Amino acid sequence: MVNxxxxxxxxxxxxxxxxxxxxxxxxxxxxxxxxLRSEIGAQTPLGMExxxxxxxxxxxxxxxxxxxxxxxxxxxxEARGFIFDGFPRxxxxxxALDKLLALKKTSIAAVLSLEVPEDELIKxxxxxxxxxxxxxxxxxxxxxxxxVEYHNKTAPVADHYAKYGKFKKIKGNGSIDxxxxxxxxxxxxxxxxxx
Ligand code: B4P
Numbered sequence: 001m002v003n004x005x006x007x008x009x010x011x012x013x014x015x016x017x018x019x020x021x022x023x024x025x026x027x028x029x030x031x032x033x034x035x036l037r038s039e040i041g042a043q044t045p046l047g048m049e050x051x052x053x054x055x056x057x058x059x060x061x062x063x064x065x066x067x068x069x070x071x072x073x074x075x076x077x078e079a080r081g082f083i084f085d086g087f088p089r090x091x092x093x094x095x096a097l098d099k100l101l102a103l104k105k106t107s108i109a110a111v112l113s114l115e116v117p118e119d120e121l122i123k124x125x126x127x128x129x130x131x132x133x134x135x136x137x138x139x140x141x142x143x144x145x146x147x148v149e150y151h152n153k154t155a156p157v158a159d160h161y162a163k164y165g166k167f168k169k170i171k172g173n174g175s176i177d178x179x180x181x182x183x184x185x186x187x188x189x190x191x192x193x194x195x
Pocket of ligand 1: 015017054087088089
């Protein structure tokens with residue numbers, strides 16, 4: 001199994017690149033953002049609670065997202081591996097993920113972190129907000145709050161995996177194809193180590 005965390009601030013391209021990587025490597029895409037938006041779309045109680053938090057640019061409580069990931073892992077016992085997109089976003093989530101994977105006798109192979117300057121992140125998210133209907137992309141104030149939340153709560157996840165030599169920075173600014181090639185080069189090495 002090859003399990004990869006695609007890491008980086010809001011708007012760094014995690015979702016964009018995941019969509020292409022799962023096609024190439026036959027991995028399963030687990031995006032907590034997509035899972036939460038589907039709960040919001042279905043107007044479930046979980047979705048309605050999550051929306052209030054997301055609309056302020058804040059993170060949804062750990063137990064909610066950990067529960068969602070745990071059931072998705074259980075639902076895919078035959079997977080060749082997973083791309084985790086937008087998860088883990090806190091140290092508690094990282095510890096929970098390590099434990100869940102250990103129970104399945106596997107682990108994270110690498111954390112690939114998309115590095116993008118802040119002005120570019122803001123530009124991308126506001127631009128997406130013009131067409132996506134996503135309320136968390138609707139104003140510069142919310143977008144900036146999400147970036148602050150990232151620095152406060154998510155950046156420590158990098159240290160958690162750097163301790164094990166699993167953290168790698170990838171240039172996230174450039175064409176989508178160029179960044180895809182950089183990520184593929186890293187994943188090719190991980191896949192060849194497993195064979
Ligand atoms: P997410 O859905 O994870 O999304 P994101 O951080 O906004 O974006 P991503 O990095 O995937 O960027 P994308 O490819 O879309 O999170 C949304 C919210 O959900 C969070 O703020 C939080 O409230 C909640 N949440 C999710 N997971 C959670 C967790 N684990 N714990 C707690 N709360 C959680 O790209 C963005 C834009 O840039 C797109 O328009 C794209 O087309 C464009 N783009 C991408 N690559 C580009 C490139 N190379 N050049 C130019 N534009 C590019």
